[in-house]
C-alpha cells in the first residue's frame with residue numbers, strides 16, 4: 001500500500017480573475033445574492049461575482065473561510081437563515097445531498113424563516129433528483145421560489161469562468177440569475193422541471209467516471225509492459241478517441257499529479273447517486289457498478305481528497 005499524503009489545500013487568490021471575464025460584458029443584477037458554502041467551487045464563484053460587481057452576502061460552516069470575502073466587500077452572516085433574510089436570491093454550494101438538505105431543513109436553516117416572501121433559492125450542490133424535489137417542495141411551501149442549477153465542470157473550469165450550468169425549476173429565476181451565470185459559465189441550459197438538471201448532470205458524471213476507470217486500466221497495462229505512458233498519450237492525441245479530458249487526465253496519471261480538480265470523493269458520491277437512481281428504475285448498470293467499486297476502493301486507499309485521476313494508483317496494483 002503506497003504512502004498517501006493529503007493534496008495541498010488550494011488557496012483562493014482574491015487578486016487573480018478568470019481571463020474570460022475580461023471578454024464578457026456583464027451588467028451585474030441589482031439584486032442581493034446570498035451564497036452558502038465557500039468550498040473550492042463556492043469560493044471561486046463568489047470571487048468572480050464580487051469582481052463583476054454583484055452585491056454578495058456569504059456564510060460558510062467554517063467561518064474562517066469567510067474572511068477574504070469580507071475583505072473583498074461581501075457581507076458575512078452567522079447562519080444560513082441570516083443570509084436568506086439579507087438576500088433576494090440565495091445560492092447553495094456544499095458537498096453533497098445531506099449537506100444541501102441540512103442547510104434548508106436543519107437548525108438555523110433556510111426554512112426556519114417560515115415565510116420566504118417570494119425569495120429565490122438556487123441549489124448548486126451536486127444532488128440527486130429526489131433531494132432536489134424535496135428541497136424545492138420545502139422552499140415552495142414556505143412561499144419561496146426554487147431553481148436547481150447544477151454546475152458541471154472542474155475547479156479549473158470554475159476558475160476560468162468556463163462551467164456549464166444545467167438548470168431546472170422556476171424559469172423566471174433562471175432569467176434573474178443571468179448575470180451570475182454569465183460570470184461563471186460558458187453555457188447555460190434550462191432543462192425544464194425540477195430534477196431534470198440533476199439527472200443530466202449525473203448522466204454526464206457517469207460518462208466521466210467510466211471513462212476515467214477505462215483510461216486508468218489501459219495506462220496501468222501499458223506500465224506493466226514498460227511502455228512509456230507519455231507515448232501512449234501522444235499517440236492517443238492523434239486518434240479519433242482523443243478528448244481534452246482523456247489527454248489531461250492521462251497526463252496527470254503519467255505524472256502522478258493528482259491535484260484535485262474534481263475530488264475522487266465527489267466522483268464516487270456521484271456514481272452512488274447514479275446507481276440509486278438506476279435502482280429505482282430497475283435499470284441495469286453493470287459497468288457503472290464496477291466503476292463505483294473501483295472508486296470506492298481507491299477512497300479506502302486514502303485518495304478521497306485527491307483528483308479522480310488517482311484511480312490510476314489502484315489500477316497499478
Ligand code: NA7
Pocket residue numbers: 037038039040041042043060061062065093094095096098099100102103124125126127151266
Ligand atoms: P469542497 O471544496 O469540498 O467544499 C465543500 C463545502 O461544503 C464547504 O464549504 C463545506 O463547509 C460545505 N459543507 C459540507 N457539508 C456541509 C454541511 N453538512 N453543512 C454545511 N456546510 C457543509 O467542495 P467544492 O466546493 O469543490 O464543491 C461544492 C459543490 O459544488 C459540490 O456539490 C460539487 O459537486 C459542486 P466547510 O468549509 O467544510 O465548513
